[in-house]
Amino acid sequence: MGDKQGTVLGTGTAMLTPSGYQVRPKVALSSCNRIVPPAAASIIGKCPYYYQPLHGEYLETVEKVSVSSAWETVKAFATSWDPWKDKEVARRLLRRREQLIAPESTDSDWSRHGNFMMRHVGCEHKPPSYYVSYGYYYCSTYGAKLYPKLSPEGQAWLQKARWHLQKNMEDGLNKNMMGDLIRMSSQKPGNGSFKMMVPQYELELDDDMFKAFAFRTHPLAYLDGGLADLPVSDLAKITAQPNIQEWGDARTWEQAVDSGKVVLPNMINRSDMDDPVGKALGRLLAK
Template identity: 85%
Template sequence: MTDKQDTVLGTGSAMLTPSGYQVRPKVALSTCNQIVPPAASAIIGKCPYYYQPLHGEYLETVEKVSVSSAWETVKAFATSWDPWKDKEVARRLLHRREQLIAPESTDSDWSRHGNFMMRHIGCGHKPPSYYVSYGYYYCSNYGAKLYPKLSPRGKAWLKSARWFLQANMEDGLKQNMKGNQIQMNSRKPGNGSFQMTVPRYELELNDDTFKTFAFKTHPLAYLDAGLADLPDWNWDLVRIMGQPNIQEWGDARTWEQAVDCGMVVLPKMINNSDIDDPVGKALGRLLAK
């Protein structure tokens, strides 16, 4: 990394005290390192990239809720949760801090969430809630519940989409280390692009901004992974598009990524279909404009 920030966790001063004085002086420890090191290529495409489920509070809260309330629980938990309250896990991470903040770390406890924690100690910054909620929750949920139901081509798409989602996130974080502009184009022609302005080094620091950025990368990942290339009217598409929890559709950014994907997928499905559906074909031509 060419950029450097102070990583000193604290300072203290010594003074003469009586020999029987047993109270140790307290030193406030803090660090705020906004330089985001790149992830190791070996973890790109895997769910623990976002978050390693080490915290008992997370597991107890998220994994034991009912299906009907799961998403609301995860979302509320992710925005209010203070991972530092789990002292045992915090101690485990702190003892391996240097490994967890190293560029391309292959430490078994590394994740974007844990890496953020180790770069922001005592400075008041919280990891983006996206890492725990949309990132880890959906990645693991899709793997456990959606993947077994997909055809071989659908399974290949899911694996590829997971890789593109995380590769795009890495690209955006890398760009934010260099300047205030994030510009991303699809890796396949016609799958879209986006750009947004985020102050240098601050992409991870604003929870809502980070979520907006991540959502903008989703259509590129889904389409570059081959969503539009799945067989026409395949049940895979029905199962894939039906995955987001109904509560999530209250967020305009969810509709935006669905529309962006539909602009590419739907016209191709309709134009390649043998079904005589003039209304559908008209919609396809409209979206293709």
């Protein structure tokens, strides 16, 4: 197989040495498998899909950040953090490497983050920071803080949107295994579509490109989950959830506008209030 599909972990050479020679030769172990295997259907829609909370350093940092709401700290940590420094966790994962890289693995320690680590051993590639920052952080935060506040309709939406977010990620990764074009459309007419060019096998290896791809899938997931049909009270709670620091990212505004193109007109149609400003904004976003 080519270097993009290598699955052998370890290389070495041998030479004749005197029988009394006691120093063992060092062998560099490495694997760089860019083929992304599909996730098991049973984990899609669950927060550990992105990351299994195994590393103490990550857990301690996120716990502190959650209290202070310092979203910038989460992002900075996710981009600088080296999960391989946690030797105990690394050994735990390596012992089950074959199970963790198998297609549709149901291993209890499987996650997209751990799967990437086990496919990129010793080749200096880092898992996309999205997995542990926006992915796991927001998935778990929404579940803990937002879910209890929503109406039954809002709670059902949250579960559906979470499933669509991860299913869209799976679809995008699979498309990148097939070629350079990622083209995705919503499951419901009128909820949008997008396409982007990403070199084959490279989506997970470019951190910024991966974030761009993931953010492009968000409006599709939110709307396919039924965001436009929720009561105003739920919409207010949902839009208030992202940390204020995150709104400095242009991609957040893009997904808000894309979702608003569908949500606002629906809100206006359902409202009995004569709100000329809201109606004008709805017409603008609908264009």
